[in-house]
Amino acid sequence: MARMEQVSLMELGKLAAEGQLEAEVFAQIAQCAQKMTKGNKPYLDVSFADAEGTMGLKVWEDKPWFRTLASLPLRSFVSLRGQWAKGGFGMEVSDLDVRLLDEREKESFLAGSGTLKKKQEADLKEICVLIKGMNDPRIRALCIEFIEQFGERLQRAAAARTYHHARRGGLVEHVAGMMRTASAVCQANPGLNRDLLLAGCLFHDCGKLWENCYPKEDFTMPYSEAGELLGHIPLGIELVNNLWKRIMSLPEADSWKTLDPPSPDVRMHLLHLIASHHGELAFGSPVFPKTPEAVALHYIDNLDAKLEMFRGAYETSEALAPRVLQRKAPLPANVVLPLPSVLPLEPDGADAMP
Incomplete structure (x- = not known):
């Protein structure tokens, strides 16, 4: 696969909320538990981590990358490349390619x-x-x-x-x-x-x-x-x-x-x-x-x-209205985007102080 620019997990979450995108992220497998749906179909509940945050991903048994992720040890460092979007179960991905990072990539990734x-x-x-x-x-x-x-x-x-x-x-x-x-x-x-x-x-x-x-x-x-x-x-x-x-x-x-x-x-x-x-x-x-x-x-x-x-709320919370974002614990209420500062004007005679 051709290489593409990487994004962090936090950046991926923000971009995926705006619509489907193709992206590559480096991450560590923090948790990976095999669970069962109400219809007794197995799936993986995977948590990934990087220097800035975490991301949860549910992987269904019929996906080709189910066995790949299930076979990797916890704490493995991986590249995840695919088509990402936000759905009813949180982050969703299609056409996912999973590979282990090499030592050079791992060292750079750990540095943040x-x-x-x-x-x-x-x-x-x-x-x-x-x-x-x-x-x-x-x-x-x-x-x-x-x-x-x-x-x-x-x-x-x-x-x-x-x-x-x-x-x-x-x-x-x-x-x-x-x-x-x-x-x-x-x-x-x-x-x-x-x-x-x-x-x-x-x-x-x-x-x-x-x-x-x-x-x-x-x-x-x-x-x-x-x-x-x-x-x-x-x-x-x-x-x-x-x-x-x-x-x-x-x-x-x-x-x-x-x-x-x-x-x-x-x-x-x-x-x-x-x-x-x-x-x-x-x-x-x-x-x-x-x-x-x-x-x-x-x-x-x-x-x-x-x-x-x-x-953190400005980076990750969903918009409820123009300039109003959903509450993020432990803040007590919804948050509003801040008012930007007025930049100083260049003295040109009219705006100059007397």
């Missing part, structure tokens, strides 16, 4: 789409720049130690299992977005401890490196015993405590003994940010936010998550 990969690389670079600009040497050393030890794992973690930044590398995007917002908030509110708040953004979800982390060669997020028994807040507190002990053993730590505020207070306030960032006991935080930085972190986290939910 070009656009997503570039964004996450830029986000990680911005995180590192903000860390290097910190004034408090203890917080800066703590953040650098975290990136050096766990930066690779950070780039594989999701910010959530569903709802927002729920993709490989999504945690990098979420943290970078929060740190950008925190920097702006501190500029508007100079009384806030900027270094502490930026560190809170970096570490608030660091326990998700074990709760929501993808394996090195997998787009299916596993569950972990530590994530289930403890959750990301206790895991994050334990991680920061261990990293803090490590940086306090560095040679330069002797020069920190005269700093004000004292190091034990800095550690305690950072741990409070992690513990309280969900905002309410009912949402999993063991304590309420009790400092200005803790309150700011809670709202910055919520804001970045909510804006990502809107972006």
Whole structure:
């Protein structure tokens, strides 16, 4: 078959909603279960995954690709090429050609789409720049130690299992977005401890490196015993405590003994940010936010998550009317397309300010 331009699973869903199209996607087989219709006819219920999302596909027994997909091991990396459309059972396909990816294709596929990969690389670079600009040497050393030890794992973690930044590398995007917002908030509110708040953004979800982390060669997020028994807040507190002990053993730590505020207070306030960032006991935080930085972190986290939910809804929700799209959980209502900004006018005399 002749090669064609690839699309992601998310792009395929959007294009198929507009009408039938021929397309090729690279995907990983996340789940494949053989089931029976009410008429006792077997079919496959297959779930595919890539760096940006998932897609379900029902494959009936009379299709030539039924046996091909049934014979492939779970987690196989495949190319899917066919005529795609949205139907009564979700995504539908005809004339499907299925083949395994070669090693070069697999390596490129695991790195994510070009656009997503570039964004996450830029986000990680911005995180590192903000860390290097910190004034408090203890917080800066703590953040650098975290990136050096766990930066690779950070780039594989999701910010959530569903709802927002729920993709490989999504945690990098979420943290970078929060740190950008925190920097702006501190500029508007100079009384806030900027270094502490930026560190809170970096570490608030660091326990998700074990709760929501993808394996090195997998787009299916596993569950972990530590994530289930403890959750990301206790895991994050334990991680920061261990990293803090490590940086306090560095040679330069002797020069920190005269700093004000004292190091034990800095550690305690950072741990409070992690513990309280969900905002309410009912949402999993063991304590309420009790400092200005803790309150700011809670709202910055919520804001970045909510804006990502809107972006996701705009990309995947079906239109109900002009500019009105169907509600996407956990948003409370249907969403409306945003009003675009007015571009600045070129001064030409009439529009120039006096």
